[in-house]
Amino acid sequence: MKPAMHKPLTLKKQRNWKRLTIHLFPIPALIIYGLFIVYPLFAALTYSFFDWKGIVRGEFVGLDNFKDLFTLQPFSDLFWNAFGHNILYFVLQMIFQNGLAFILAYIIYKKVRGSEFLKIAYFLPRLLSVIVVGFLWKLILNPNYGALNVILEKVGLEDLEKAWLGDPDTALISIILVNCWYGLGFGVLIFLAGFQSIPKELFEAGKLDGAAGFAMIRRIVLPLMVPSIMIMTVLTFIQSFEAFELVYAMQGSQGEPYHSTDTLAVYFYRLAFGGSAGGSTTAVGLGSALAVVLFIFISFFTALYLKYMQKKQVDL
Amino acid sequence: MKKMKAISFVAFLSLILVISACSSSDTGSDGGSEDGTTLTIGSWRTEDKASYEKVIEKFNEEYPDINVEFKPSKNTEYNTILNTALQSGEGPDIIHLRPYTPGIELADAGYLEPLDGLEGLDQYPEETLAASKGTDDKQYGVPLNISTTQMFYNKKIFEEVGLEEPKTWEEFMTLNKTLQDEGYTPISLGTKEGWLLSLAHGIIGPAHYGANEFVDNITAGETEFTSDEFKSSIEALDELKQFFPENYEGLGMEDIRTMFFTGDAAMFPLGSWEIEVLREMNPELELGFFPMPSAVGKEPTITTWVDGSYAINANSENKDAAKKFLQFMTTEEFGTMFTEEFKMISAIPGIESDDELVNSLGKAVEEQSTPYMMLVHFAGGNPSTKATIETELQGMYLGERSPEEVANAVQDSAKSWYEPLK
Incomplete structure (x- = not known):
């Protein structure tokens, strides 16, 4: 055998x-x-410790690049200016993109008529490339022949007509709202999946216990939606602190007009690669230092937030 | 486990940003072919590929055993691609060099071969050679073409309104008012894109700061950007905004070009490279230009700079063949072919073009040129002085800066790196 x-x-x-x-x-x-x-x-990390003459690596300078980034003019002003814009980016996206997405997803979940159609309609912009989105909205927002100003004029609101992307007061907000429009469908999708994973019995039990309307949302829906809210918040946080494509597509790499649309990533691009036309000088060391700062900042706050929310989820 | 997953997912996402800090690619230069040498040319002019092939054909009539390949990369990525290749000891044999500071930086870093004793270099004027002269005073590039900026105008509109090319600054201002009264936008300029502003200053500025004399003084460190001459050039730009289109703060390149070629606007302060585009967009357009008349009693000016030069990679294995090609680029034969094929102004003096507009521009360059000061002398620093004036002018048009503050900021920027002003 x-x-x-x-x-x-x-x-x-x-x-x-x-x-x-x-x-x-x-x-x-x-x-x-x-x-x-x-x-x-690690390459970016090491780059940030050296002095750079154009593209040639100079001597080791330790943390000087980081020091310059925060203390030397105009770099520090530009940094905080861009940083503020990133925060505004995050806040407005949380309100207009995620807030609206949450409400819309709830409506769709409640099966209003045409909810299937709405689901597709909200998601549609997401299928376009960011560059296309930027181009389209640049046309819509054009001050002299753009659709928005034309409509405003037709309905008698000439006073509201503006050079939307040319006025420092409205340029960044316009871009952020376009980004919200673009990201809305993704939020709806995530939240809808969240709603659908809530067991139906809980609603019935809630009803029996006398919960209705707002109390139902507050006591049953919200706690169970924490994972979806958490993931959307984290994704929005990362996305808004890395905001680049749409700003670049609509305003170029100079954060125009007058630095009013500068974000940290656009500022980084300009430092490391020397602007759009290829003719200007680069500051590889400073650019790398900025990238490192940005990376540490994003990962630190994301980790902190996740930890906090996980505790919260258990508490609820 | 779930937490780990979430955190590593987040870490992954944030890492993506950092990747962009480092990209690598190479434009390889391989050795020779079987029957001779193969030269590669690196350039940002992807749109000129067909024209370069004709140039190479001509070159091969004389040197049939040197095989030349024109390998351009995208304009906005060319610098990155070239720099990375050079750093790793590679790159094309012949390099299309960006003018002034960025090109000179490469020469100073030792990536380029000095062109000592190359025949034909002595025909170029000193200011043309300066675009690719190293700080060691050696010549590293053969200048290819001259770009110009000037005021273009629509001849038909000028005829209709009964206007002539202005000879003095006052005439220029009256002409603007007349055009405005007739319902035309006099000057098609938007302030949304900063580079258009330093360009516009390059055209209008010399009329006020006194063109070459001021340039000589400031590069010698004998005057400052806070001087009255320079301040008046910024004030002039501010004053002209009454003749810009409606909502000019929101208009970019495409918008102002469209306004001009459709005949809504009468004048267009831009560069020579627009000639071909404008003609393509509207073949009916009767395009003219005039040198900017001086406000301080000097000669009218056309603003010029060298747009590109050709240099040899210090690491090339085919330096002799590459020199032969550069030599060819200094010949009249090449210059004539270049103006005809590329519709640009050759850097070689005295080349005639069969295109009337290009020809008269070329003539004006030889007689009335003043350098595009911000690009030629002040493209250094970080952020560069040129970028500073762009942002500051934008601030001025948005009402955030006075002309005086603009001048001060330019002076501060230049002072931080430009030796004569330190």
């Missing part, structure tokens, strides 16, 4: 082999991850 003796052994060996080989499969992914994520991260 030689084969019978032999068989269990091979099986075991095979299983061991399988167990080993299974660890080999992530290697290609790990190499890509290491090459394109871990390596650049």
